[in-house]
Amino acid sequence: MSTPKKCIIVDDEPAAHYVLINYINQNPQLELTHQCYNGIEALNILRNHTVDLMFLDIDMPEITGLEMLQTLKQIPRTILTTAYSEFALESYEYGVIDYLLKPIYYPRFVKSIERFLALDPVEKTDAAEISIEVKVDGLLLELPVSEILYAQSYGNYVKIFMSNREYLASITTNQLENLLPKDHFVRVHKSYIVAVQKIEQMERDNIILNKEKIPVGITYRRNLSRLLS
Structure with a gap:
């Protein structure tokens, strides 16, 4: 059986925590590791811990859910849980994978989790056999x-460098x-993703990949060093 996915709940309403805890406990694929009742607390947790899935409310005091997503350098896969539907379109700009409207019903929750699990192909097949x-x-x-070397940000586009050509993707x-x-x-780096x-x-401030020198941001250096050690 595969390792359960680590989850965090970020919501200022205790009742929302109660519902999500109940639903998460019914799914052996999930493990609740953190609960936060405001965005500041959640940002501190996410800076020091890795989670696979975040259940995030939008309307919270001090910092909203969308402001949280804007602040994070590395956004975990996120399912929004909110009573407001008007922010749905904006939220997808941050890679949000689903949008659950409160009150959340269990069948809709399950559908959302199936969507999340389908995004993680590593456990299902070798990376050489998958595509995006x-x-x-x-x-x-x-x-x-398997043919992607690295990707570079160009505003709302990303240039994807393959082994034999490049694509400018929307x-x-x-x-x-x-x-x-x-x-x-x-x-x-905030603008680069690379195939490990x-x-x-690896140099102090750069890596060499396909004979190209790619910058390494200070905030990403420790994680990269750990992966390559």
Whole structure:
């Protein structure tokens, strides 16, 4: 049986925690590791702990759910839990995978979790056999994950460097990061995601990949060093 996915609940309403805890406990694929009642507390947790899935309310005091997503450098896969539907479109800019309206009913919760689990292909198949879909020039293209070397941010677009060509995809860096298997790709800079196994050399402020020098941000250096050690 696969390892349960670590979850965090971020919501200022105790009743919302009660419902989500009940639903999470009914799913052996999930494990609740943290509960937060405001965004500041959640940001501190996420800076020091890795979670697989965040249940995030939008309307909270001090800092809203969307402001939290804007603040995070690495956004975990997120399911919004809120009574307000008007923020749905804006939320998807941050790679949010689903949007649950309160009161949350269990069948809808299960559907959302199935969507989340389907995004994690690493446990289902080898990375060499999987692919991702991105939009290029208005068309959906299927790109084999094994051929992706690295990706560079260009505003609301990302240039994806493959082993044999490049694509300018209509996707944000955060959205692409959520699509790629986390065991094989790592964020090394706010503008760069790289294939870990394709890294040829690591310097203090850069890595060498496919003979290209890619910058490494200070906030990402420790995690990268850990992966390569």
